[in-house]
Amino acid sequence: MAHDAPLSPLAPAATPDIPPLDGVRFAAGAAGVRYAGRTDVMLAILDEGATVAGVFTKSKCPSAPVDWCRARLKGGKAKALLVNSGNANAFTGKLGADAVKLSAKIAAAATGASDRQIFIASTGVIGEPLDARKFDGVLEKLAKQARPDAWLNAAKAIMTTDTFPKLATRKATIGGVEVTISGMAKGAGMIAPDMATMLSFVFTDAPIAAAALQTMLSKAVQGSFNAITVDSDTSTSDTLLLFATGAAKKRGAPKIEKASDRRLAQFKRALDDVLLDLAHQVVKDGEGARKFVEVTVTGAETAKAAKRIALSIANSPLVKTAIAGEDANWGRIVMAVGKSGERAERDKLAIWFGGVRVANKGQRDPAYDEQDVSQIMKRQEIVINVDLGIGAGAATVWTCDLTKEYVAINGDYRS
Amino acid sequence: MAHDAPLSPLAPAATPDIPPLDGVRFAAGAAGVRYAGRTDVMLAILDEGATVAGVFTKSKCPSAPVDWCRARLKGGKAKALLVNSGNANAFTGKLGADAVKLSAKIAAAATGASDRQIFIASTGVIGEPLDARKFDGVLEKLAKQARPDAWLNAAKAIMTTDTFPKLATRKATIGGVEVTISGMAKGAGMIAPDMATMLSFVFTDAPIAAAALQTMLSKAVQGSFNAITVDSDTSTSDTLLLFATGAAKKRGAPKIEKASDRRLAQFKRALDDVLLDLAHQVVKDGEGARKFVEVTVTGAETAKAAKRIALSIANSPLVKTAIAGEDANWGRIVMAVGKSGERAERDKLAIWFGGVRVANKGQRDPAYDEQDVSQIMKRQEIVINVDLGIGAGAATVWTCDLTKEYVAINGDYRS
Known part of the structure; x- marks a missing residue:
């Protein structure tokens, strides 16, 4: 069911226009997971060498994709992100774990990556098996179609009861070189710390090591995604991933290894801003919210x-x-x-x-x-x-x- | 404002008829605290020698009447209970404490008791000063009118957003002598452990020492009033008082000093039953509840x-x-x-x-x-x-x- 609630009165006057971010491309398609007449799958493809950090739901009954991402995060490297809406693949037992494995395999084949560098998130109904075979063929097409300027399409494909797509972008300089942080989020109910977002994916072209990214992300969520609540209910699927493509290195940005590096001061503020902007948008799309x-x-x-x-x-x-x-x-x-x-x-x-x-x-x-x-x-x-x-x-x-x-x-x- | 919501669909088919309980008399009147055209004050007068136990909200910002009752409980003796609806006398600062003192003084004069044996509860709006002078004259009349069979009038006078009066009664034997436990409750929203009830007053004619009464009450609430929730919100005023008139002693009931006394086995079950019955009625009158x-x-x-x-x-x-x-x-x-x-x-x-x-x-x-x-x-x-x-x-x-x-x-x- 695509929810047909009217646009939230708290929606931003305009959806921000997100410029291409060097090192990542997006595509959205319809895999027929649950909805008809809309996109329900998003693929983000990262250039070789991208690092990743993540924060997840504290639920004691996390979804199969959350289990998968937690395990993959140890490698610190990412090649692609696959997200579907319509089915959360949560509380689906062994079938759920199998569905994630198959999804990763299809995405890996489509993007030419190892399946250990595929990150996966699912949102929608809990407890119904997800038929990952639906991604077969679809992801190959998406991999070919992926474009650096398809942010809005990607943000729309991950919506469930959201009434508007959620996007934000900020700039910062690291060692005198301008870098960008841009992200998207979805979530409208079952929003509470910790994690509030349901799903959010943030990308930067700054070259930052995975450990440093993780330290910054874990800190930055405290005042943003972990400081919002719609209904005190915590999803089994809440996932926030931060990817650094490192493409700004080509323009002279220094590679950063430690979160304590002083050259990150501006970047940290920009990251806080992006997360807070997205978190506020989630609250402003709170189910039924008028204030x-x-x-x-x-x-x-x-x-x-x-x-x-x-x-x-x-x-x-x-x-x-x-x-x-x-x-x-x-x-x-x-x-x-x-x-x-x-x-x-x-x-x-x-x-x-x-x-x-x-x-x-x-x-x-x-x-x-x-x-x-x-x-x-x-x-x-x-x-x-x-x-x-x-x-x-x-x-x-x-x-x-x-x-x-x-x-x-x-x-x-x-x- | 008297709330004019329709009768809860979960209301009991009939209000139970509560027979007189030896040693306590009730009267209800209109003091004009807030409502027009309905009673808003209830006075219960206990015969000499009644004991009392109580359990209160765990709120860190309790109402002035809760502060008062907690302090009075140390004496273990009760002569009268004064309850008003329409104003909770909570978050009213020194004015609130003064209003409780004046209420107790008026009730003490009307019932010929020491004000240290007056118990007080208030329910309704928070933060507005309660003008206790409104009780002057009214309580004297109520003291004269008080009757053993006025349970229903008493239960109605303490209602706020309740759509039906809440009453329950059970019998038990102690040492072969039949005793009765009867009570009333009010509360429909802001209901959560601990205490769930907002207000509940339970009476027995069994002769039981205050310390034993307190031990039994503290235990009995765990599975009843502390196991219900309407909206997770805990009132600043939640009060449950259990009074034992001891009048059954005249009929040969033994005086019980300790909660561990084996002769209390049946009484404890009956007390659990009365509390659970009242607690369920509170949930069944949950604001807007249909299930x-x-x-x-x-x-x-x-x-x-x-x-x-x-x-x-x-x-x-x-x-x-x-x-x-x-x-x-x-x-x-x-x-x-x-x-x-x-x-x-x-x-x-x-x-x-x-x-x-x-x-x-x-x-x-x-x-x-x-x-x-x-x-x-x-x-x-x-x-x-x-x-x-x-x-x-x-x-x-x-x-x-x-x-x-x-x-x-x-x-x-x-x-």
């Missing part, structure tokens, strides 16, 4: 406590439905702080909506004007600040509101 | 792991919306098992809906007939079993589905 919500907690005992409290707020159905109803119901924020399990002192707590303080020192702020806040709650982007007043721990997370449309979308996904 | 869901996890590493997994399933928005949509989406059960953080082995996991096994040993059960399960999902009571196949830990929890009505009710509660 984008930023929750910042300060003054907590530790940064970890701050994040746990922020997520308790961002995941609370009562907070999320209040925001959907444009109700500045700060009592529910207090509830969510209280249930987080982290230390809080009622008489030191302060809460702001859109910069207006509504509660202070254990009670309603006497200066707070309900009319002002009522206007703020009508906005499409809602900013909530909570200060606990007991320490220096701070964290920001992002979520969306919980609407009747979320229930409608998820109440008949399979039917 | 009652029992989740049993077996074969987990420990009982604690089993409960955590069961709650992960019961709290998952994707599982709950699938049930609302009558979709046997066991993939989402796998997802919820996986995200719980507890040990699970994909290839040993089995899942049943209404007794039909849909998944086994890491994949879809080949024998499972979608038509059978489709019929099962149309039922009003859905039973989900999950066996992890790795240990002997087991737990059962109860929840309801997540519907558009939940969002509607909570999106405009204050407006």
Whole structure:
């Protein structure tokens, strides 16, 4: 079933145009995995010598492709990425592992690579066997068609309940040479740390060793994909892969071996930006979402406590439905702080909506004007600040509101 | 605002008739706390010598009445219980503590008791000061009107978004003498361990010392009020109090000092029954609920792991919306098992809906007939079993589905 929900009201005004990135080519096709009348398979082909890093779901029941990628990551080298939508190939037992093997074999043959350098991700329904024979013939054609400028087609082929393709790009210099980081993501529900994305694939032409890439990626997800939540539900398939083609070496970019290399400073900021941009797009396409919500907690005992409290707020159905109803119901924020399990002192707590303080020192702020806040709650982007007043721990997370449309979308996904 | 949602389709066919319980009298009135045209205050008056035990929210930001009751519990004696609906007197700072003190003073004067033997609970909106002066005059009248048979009026006065009053009663014998346990509860949303109830008050005429009562109550809540969830949100006000009037002593019931007393065996079972009955009624009145869901996890590493997994399933928005949509989406059960953080082995996991096994040993059960399960999902009571196949830990929890009505009710509660 291709989901036909209307475009999210939070969708970016325009899809960013992603220029070719040296060393990677894309193609999208229709393998008939589940959907009719749309593409459902994407192949990315990397030039020889590309390195790879990855972060995956923390689910104790990961999908067969996640098992496969984790094992392949040890080599640090990648030649191709195969992604299908419509079937997650999760909870499919031995059949699932076999399907991944066969997919890798077909992709390896199509791209002239070893199957150990094939990375695979699947998204869609859980528990139904994936017939990998459907890729036979299709991938060969895609390998021939692959082009450096097919980013948008690739991003569209990996969508499930997404209402818009998600793309982002940034530039940085390493040793005076300009490099690019560009990525795509899909995901709209079952989004929660850790990993939030469902699927995201990021590419750079910078020449960076796999170990350094991994260190940077593991750090960068903390403030982006691991700081977003749509519904607190964690997929069995969440996968974020970062590929470095190294093609910028031809233009004089130095080969980087260590994540601590100072020449990476700008690159790290650009990577953070790309990941945060993509993560925000995932939230903005949250199933049924009409409002984008930023929750910042300060003054907590530790940064970890701050994040746990922020997520308790961002995941609370009562907070999320209040925001959907444009109700500045700060009592529910207090509830969510209280249930987080982290230390809080009622008489030191302060809460702001859109910069207006509504509660202070254990009670309603006497200066707070309900009319002002009522206007703020009508906005499409809602900013909530909570200060606990007991320490220096701070964290920001992002979520969306919980609407009747979320229930409608998820109440008949399979039917 | 009195919520005017239609009667829950899961409501019991008839409200149980609660006979008088020797040693306690009830009265309900309208103090105009928030609602118009309905009662909003309940007074229970206990005969001299009643003992009391209590269990409260684990919120780090509890309401002023919770602070008050916790402190009063140390005495172990109770003379009266005052409950209001419409205002939770939570996050009201010093004003809140003052309001509780004034309420206790008025109730003490009306009942001829020391204010240290007055127990207080409030439910409703958080963060708005409660004007306790509204109880002045009202409680005196209620004290005069209080009758042993006014259980239903009392249960109605403590309702907020509840669509039906919640009452339960059981009998047991202690040393050959029949005693009664009867209780009431309110709560429909913001229901999650620990405590799930929002408010519940249970009374017995058995003569039991406060310490023994407390031991039994703390144990009994684990399988009842601490095993239900509507929306994973924990109120700042959750309060469960158990009062023993001791009046059965006149009929020859022995005074019980210790919870380990063997003569309590039947009483303990009856107490479990009353609490579970009330807890189930709370779930059946879950905001917007149309289905009652029992989740049993077996074969987990420990009982604690089993409960955590069961709650992960019961709290998952994707599982709950699938049930609302009558979709046997066991993939989402796998997802919820996986995200719980507890040990699970994909290839040993089995899942049943209404007794039909849909998944086994890491994949879809080949024998499972979608038509059978489709019929099962149309039922009003859905039973989900999950066996992890790795240990002997087991737990059962109860929840309801997540519907558009939940969002509607909570999106405009204050407006």
